[in-house]
Amino acid sequence: MGAFKFRGAFNAMSLLSDADKARGIITYSSGNHAQAVALVGTLLGIRTTVVMPNDAPTTKRVATEEYGATVVEYDPQKVTRQVIAEALAAKHGYTIVPPYDHLDVIAGQGTAALELFAEVKTLNTLLVPCGGGGLLSGSAIASKTIDPSCRVVGIEPELADDATKSFHTKTLHTVKNPPTIADGTRTPSLGELTFPLVLKYVDDMKTVSETDIIEAVKFLFYRMKLVVEPSGALGVAALLSGRISPEGQVGVIISGGNVDADTMTLILNA
Amino acid sequence: MGAFKFRGAFNAMSLLSDADKARGIITYSSGNHAQAVALVGTLLGIRTTVVMPNDAPTTKRVATEEYGATVVEYDPQKVTRQVIAEALAAKHGYTIVPPYDHLDVIAGQGTAALELFAEVKTLNTLLVPCGGGGLLSGSAIASKTIDPSCRVVGIEPELADDATKSFHTKTLHTVKNPPTIADGTRTPSLGELTFPLVLKYVDDMKTVSETDIIEAVKFLFYRMKLVVEPSGALGVAALLSGRISPEGQVGVIISGGNVDADTMTLILNA
Numbered sequence: 001m002g003a004f005k006f007r008g009a010f011n012a013m014s015l016l017s018d019a020d021k022a023r024g025i026i027t028y029s030s031g032n033h034a035q036a037v038a039l040v041g042t043l044l045g046i047r048t049t050v051v052m053p054n055d056a057p058t059t060k061r062v063a064t065e066e067y068g069a070t071v072v073e074y075d076p077q078k079v080t081r082q083v084i085a086e087a088l089a090a091k092h093g094y095t096i097v098p099p100y101d102h103l104d105v106i107a108g109q110g111t112a113a114l115e116l117f118a119e120v121k122t123l124n125t126l127l128v129p130c131g132g133g134g135l136l137s138g139s140a141i142a143s144k145t146i147d148p149s150c151r152v153v154g155i156e157p158e159l160a161d162d163a164t165k166s167f168h169t170k171t172l173h174t175v176k177n178p179p180t181i182a183d184g185t186r187t188p189s190l191g192e193l194t195f196p197l198v199l200k201y202v203d204d205m206k207t208v209s210e211t212d213i214i215e216a217v218k219f220l221f222y223r224m225k226l227v228v229e230p231s232g233a234l235g236v237a238a239l240l241s242g243r244i245s246p247e248g249q250v251g252v253i254i255s256g257g258n259v260d261a262d263t264m265t266l267i268l269n270a
Numbered sequence: 271m272g273a274f275k276f277r278g279a280f281n282a283m284s285l286l287s288d289a290d291k292a293r294g295i296i297t298y299s300s301g302n303h304a305q306a307v308a309l310v311g312t313l314l315g316i317r318t319t320v321v322m323p324n325d326a327p328t329t330k331r332v333a334t335e336e337y338g339a340t341v342v343e344y345d346p347q348k349v350t351r352q353v354i355a356e357a358l359a360a361k362h363g364y365t366i367v368p369p370y371d372h373l374d375v376i377a378g379q380g381t382a383a384l385e386l387f388a389e390v391k392t393l394n395t396l397l398v399p400c401g402g403g404g405l406l407s408g409s410a411i412a413s414k415t416i417d418p419s420c421r422v423v424g425i426e427p428e429l430a431d432d433a434t435k436s437f438h439t440k441t442l443h444t445v446k447n448p449p450t451i452a453d454g455t456r457t458p459s460l461g462e463l464t465f466p467l468v469l470k471y472v473d474d475m476k477t478v479s480e481t482d483i484i485e486a487v488k489f490l491f492y493r494m495k496l497v498v499e500p501s502g503a504l505g506v507a508a509l510l511s512g513r514i515s516p517e518g519q520v521g522v523i524i525s526g527g528n529v530d531a532d533t534m535t536l537i538l539n540a
Contacts, residue, residue: 002495225272225527227495257495261538268531 001067003184003232003256004112004135005036005099011108012097013040021046026094028081030056031184032256033099038067049094051085059260100134101191110138116251117143123150124248127235129255130154130163130205131185133194139253140201153244154198154205155234157213160185164205167198181263182213184231184256208234212241214270220254221268229259230267271337273454273502273526274382274405275306275369281378282367283310291316296364298351300326301454302526303369308339319364321355329530370404371461380408386521387413393420394518397505399525400424400433400475401455403464409523410471420521423514424468424475425504427483430455434475437468451533452483454501454526478504482511484540490524491538499529500537 013025024047027037034050041048048069052061053076061071074084089096098105112135113126126143130136133154140152156163160178166189174189190198198205208216213230216237220228228236235252238244259267283295294317297307304320311318318339322331323346331341344354359366368375382405383396396413400406403424410422426433430448436459444459460468468475478486483500486507490498498506505522508514529537 002493221497223272225497227491227497264538265535268534 001032001035001039002258003032003036003229004109004253005032005256006039007111008100008102008105008108008134008138009033009036009040009097010043011111012102012104013037013044013046015104016046016095020095023093023095024048025097026051026085026089026092027097027099028052028085029099030060031099032258034060034064034069035067035258037097038064038069042068049088051081051088053081057260098191100132100187101193103193106134106138106141106193106197108138109135110142112253112255113139113142113251114146116253117146120249120251122147122249123251125151125153125244125246126251126253127153127155127238127244128253129182129185129231129234130156130198131160131231132187133163133190133198135253135255136163136202137194137197141197144201151203152201153238154202155238155244156185156205156207157182157234158207158209160187161207162189163198164207166190166195167202167205170199180213180230181210181267182230182234184229185234206238206243208237208241208243212237212243214267216240217259217267218270221264226254227257227259227264228254229256230263232256271302271305271309272528273302273306273499274379274523275302275526276309277381278370278372278375278378278404278408279303279306279310279367280313281381282372282374283307283314283316285374286316286365290365293363293365294318295367296321296355296359296362297367297369298322298355299369300330301369302528304330304334304339305337305528307367308334308337312338319358321351321358323351327530368461370402370457371463373463376404376408376411376463376467378408379405380412382523382525383409383412383521384416386523387416390519390521392417392519393521395421395423395514395516396521396523397423397425397508397514398523399452399455399501399504400426400468401430401501402457403433403460403468405523405525406433406472407464407467411467414471421473422471423508424472425508425514426455426475426477427452427504428477428479430457431477432459433468434477436460436465437472437475440469450483450500451480451537452500452504454499455504476508476513478507478511478513482507482513484537486510487529487537488540496524497527497529497534498524499526500533502526
């Protein structure tokens, strides 16, 4: 479904017991994790329910339903998504598969770095986008296990710099509804599991500007002929803008590619 | 430079004698072949001149100059590009490297099919876009040499169906300035060399509509995360529209990816 979120959802859902699989799973997301869970449910024959705010874009709701999930709407002004998901899970016996704060999800996302190492053998630096920290902590664990000398750096937008602040101060910071174009990083903060993992396995955190992100998406489009959504282009943005100086062999995780016509039109004409 | 044209230009220019290389080469093109020749010239240290109409888009002129060529303008209302190129070639001793009607160019383009066979081993059908017929005849020669049973089909836009008509009637047809979105296929006809090669090595020719082409570019963008220009998406258009029914292992040559913001904006919002 065009993003690394498939890795975590597939790992977590395939590890469920047969009884849990039979009862079904629930998650809360209006982005790539929702589509990942829906697709994995269809592939593994697991019933999936996705809790989505009633103001989520119709295209995302439709895509999630087309992959096979039942979408349950809620009013974000009145209640949080976790409360709704937990209530439905308790009522129907669903297992909750959260977007990032879950060890099996984190392990699944880490296969992105694992595959990169399998292909290139050595890396001096690895750049990884950071939203909730699932991809970053999973990739950092994989990297440090294979090659402890590889420097792992998480990249996030300046406008959504909660993880960078949390990393440098060792205290959890939160940013509410950051207006970044990188919609996959609009998560308010690192999670209970991902925060300590990022502190332990990640070497540094850097931020990039909105202009850096737009230039990176354009570079990937015009020069690499790749469709990459803003959140997926954060590592390339850090390199192109000079926020990271390339030394030795630099790996960059680029994922995903789910960008709508309006956003790509805006970026190409920026 | 984002298109198969590099293959033909590199093959033709690298095979020149040292004396011819020292005098430089000339070509006529306002598209991918111009950029290919300019880049190969820079890589091989060969001086390159590109004859371009004075109404060519500024972006294409600038890209060609940035790759290292000298651009010479002409008035397409008064003179043809071949006449200008031949006059300059005679005056300066330049070798002409035409966009498709040249055996070394055709052989270079054929490496696209050669690489595909090297990777997948067997193919029952191979779909190849057709403009001037360089990529098509080169790929057909490569395919038939490796596996005579592989069916090679050329695809062109309905609005620029000169090669399809020429193939079926065995008489050269011409279409002037066809208004297709697939700008790489706006060549008036097959060439003196490519026409007999297409007749000899190609099994069939099919056309696709403008809507088929747009849907194919969108499919490649949204599902494959690939940036493909309309001319490069012709094979995918033939499959998705059902004009070609997939039987066995089908290979599709997809190239290139040079599409500007205006065209991609138009396609994504179509």
